[in-house]
Amino acid sequence: MPGTTNLPTLGRQSLPRQPNHQAAAYPQSYYAATRYEATERGSLTRPTEADVCVIGGGLAGLTTALELQRRGQETVLLEANRIGWGASGRNGGFVSAGYSEGLSAITAKSGLEDARALYRLSREGAAYVRQRVAAEPEAGIGLVEGRLSVLRIDGADRTKRMRDRMEKDFEHAMVYWPTDRVRAALQTKRYFQGLQDPEGFHIHPLNYALALAREAEQAGVAIYEATRALALEREGGRHVVRCAAGGYVTARELVFCTSGYEGHLFSPLTRAILPIATYMIASRTLSEDERQAISLPYAISDERRAGDYYRLYRDRLLWGGRITTRREEPKALGRLLKQDVSSVYPSLSRLQLAYAWSGLMGYALHKMPLIGPCGADAHGDGPPQDGLWMATGFGGHGLNTTAMAGELIASAIAEKDDRWKLFRPYPRQPVGGRLGQAAVQLTYWAMQLRDWLDERRTG
Numbered sequence: 460m461p462g463t464t465n466l467p468t469l470g471r472q473s474l475p476r477q478p479n480h481q482a483a484a485y486p487q488s489y490y491a492a493t494r495y496e497a498t499e500r501g502s503l504t505r506p507t508e509a510d511v512c513v514i515g516g517g518l519a520g521l522t523t524a525l526e527l528q529r530r531g532q533e534t535v536l537l538e539a540n541r542i543g544w545g546a547s548g549r550n551g552g553f554v555s556a557g558y559s560e561g562l563s564a565i566t567a568k569s570g571l572e573d574a575r576a577l578y579r580l581s582r583e584g585a586a587y588v589r590q591r592v593a594a595e596p597e598a599g600i601g602l603v604e605g606r607l608s609v610l611r612i613d614g615a616d617r618t619k620r621m622r623d624r625m626e627k628d629f630e631h632a633m634v635y636w637p638t639d640r641v642r643a644a645l646q647t648k649r650y651f652q653g654l655q656d657p658e659g660f661h662i663h664p665l666n667y668a669l670a671l672a673r674e675a676e677q678a679g680v681a682i683y684e685a686t687r688a689l690a691l692e693r694e695g696g697r698h699v700v701r702c703a704a705g706g707y708v709t710a711r712e713l714v715f716c717t718s719g720y721e722g723h724l725f726s727p728l729t730r731a732i733l734p735i736a737t738y739m740i741a742s743r744t745l746s747e748d749e750r751q752a753i754s755l756p757y758a759i760s761d762e763r764r765a766g767d768y769y770r771l772y773r774d775r776l777l778w779g780g781r782i783t784t785r786r787e788e789p790k791a792l793g794r795l796l797k798q799d800v801s802s803v804y805p806s807l808s809r810l811q812l813a814y815a816w817s818g819l820m821g822y823a824l825h826k827m828p829l830i831g832p833c834g835a836d837a838h839g840d841g842p843p844q845d846g847l848w849m850a851t852g853f854g855g856h857g858l859n860t861t862a863m864a865g866e867l868i869a870s871a872i873a874e875k876d877d878r879w880k881l882f883r884p885y886p887r888q889p890v891g892g893r894l895g896q897a898a899v900q901l902t903y904w905a906m907q908l909r910d911w912l913d914e915r916r917t918g
């Protein structure tokens with residue numbers, strides 16, 4: 460970061476806002492079409508200053524900014540496009556405890572005691588979302604209770620073992636569903652047993668992000684859309700973030716919440732995050748006949764390594780699935796996912812689609828989020844001397860973990876809370892560029908093949 464001198468700064472609140480010219484529009488998704496407000500926030504075109512500058516206006520950035528401001532830290536949030544434009548406004552909407560990485564791997568690496576503490580944090584993240592949704596009854600977030608994970612390979616014993624382990628090791632009571640109960644609720648022979656998480660729920664994620672943004676602004680956060688952070692400089696011990704629209708922010712600390720859309724802003728993070736795409740569709744209003752297929756309003760997923768995730772939401776079916784390192788959206792995205800739907804529910808083979816879209820998740824190699832200091836002194840014992848923080852890499856389990864990370868980073872900055880240290884066994888590490896991407900894609904194909912063979916062998 461080259462140094463600069465004599466940059467003039469203005470107070471935060473006195474800034475003029477320009478019309479929003481450069482933001483990419485929301486993708487044509489069910490969520491964008493049903494968002495509860497269309498407020499456009501202007502770009503940052505002048506200098507400003509803050510205690511903390513948060514980069515990225517997804518759920519991680521929004522929660523971090525809200526929680527910082529609540530703790531008395533003057534905060535500016537920069538979003539390159541629109542609030543919730545990234546994965547946060549495009550996802551499946553499932554909210555439940557846990558991480559992208561499985562609990563066995565976390566326990567193997569962190570030990571049982573820390574794995575328990577990590578799990579508790581992830582659970583608090585889900586509880587945080589529930590609380591915020593309750594505080595915003597008019598925001599169209601539409602919380603629906605219920606979360607069920609189903610097996611595509613017969614496995615009563617292993618499902619019961621999993622339930623017992625969750626209760627014994629993680630004090631989380633799950634409910635075992637035998638195959639006949641699953642098949643009474645879901646009209647398909649593809650599924651066997653299930654595990655219900657009574658704490659799980661699902662929401663309208665874009666409306667949640669927009670409500671968080673409004674709450675953050677009411678608390679005093681200055682939010683700029685169409686404001687891509689382009690370059691980082693250092694001046695007199697403070698950070699200077701130069702933005703695409705000509706403005707810049709001078710701040711004591713920076714928090715990177717840029718996930719799979721990071722681009723090339725901060726190379727240690729660019730190298731540490733692998734963007735992985737996943738797809739979603741939304742049906743038109745379901746007919747009475749179609750509604751018979753899924754008589755359960757829960758968030759449902761199967762337990763394959765990259766399985767289907769779907770839910771009835773309001774009067775439609777929202778269905779997601781597949782992962783790939785390819786960033787371009789396939790032309791036949793809708794058709795691909797429709798095939799997935801009818802391979803599980805043949806009675807839905809004539810499903811009419813209204814929307815099909817994709818989104819990028821940010822993954823670290825270890826599949827755990829990157830939370831904590833991220834600059835040159837990231838490996839020191841205390842808070843970073845250079846004031847650089849990250850809250851990113853939430854993978855496909857980000858609705859609860861972004862909330863958790865926002866609280867952790869805000870309390871680390873404002874109150875010297877050091878719970879982020881639980882994430883030290885999961886540091887940022889290079890993902891290996893294009894070679895790394897190719898390796899991940901190969902691993903994914905191998906996993907798909909293994910799932911397919913397993914199902915043929917046992918089914």
Ligand SMILES: Cc1cc2nc3c(=O)[nH]c(=O)nc-3n(C[C@H](O)[C@H](O)[C@H](O)COP(=O)(O)OP(=O)(O)OC[C@H]3O[C@@H](n4cnc5c(N)ncnc54)[C@H](O)[C@@H]3O)c2cc1C
Pocket residue numbers: 514515516517518519520537538539540541542543544545546547548549550551552553554555686687688689716717718719720721722724737738739768779817818819820821850851852853854855856857858859861
């Ligand atoms: C299709 C899909 C389905 C999913 N389903 C679920 C689910 O059901 N449950 C679940 O828990 N998780 C799910 N996930 C994962 C979850 O959505 C993500 O983990 C979470 O939203 C990540 O939030 P974030 O704030 O870290 O990133 P994002 O929401 O991607 O936000 C990053 C933001 O940073 C901005 N940005 C990037 N670079 C810059 C820059 N230089 N300057 C300014 N701004 C910048 C981007 O424009 C973007 O808005 C899903 C993800 C996808 C894509």
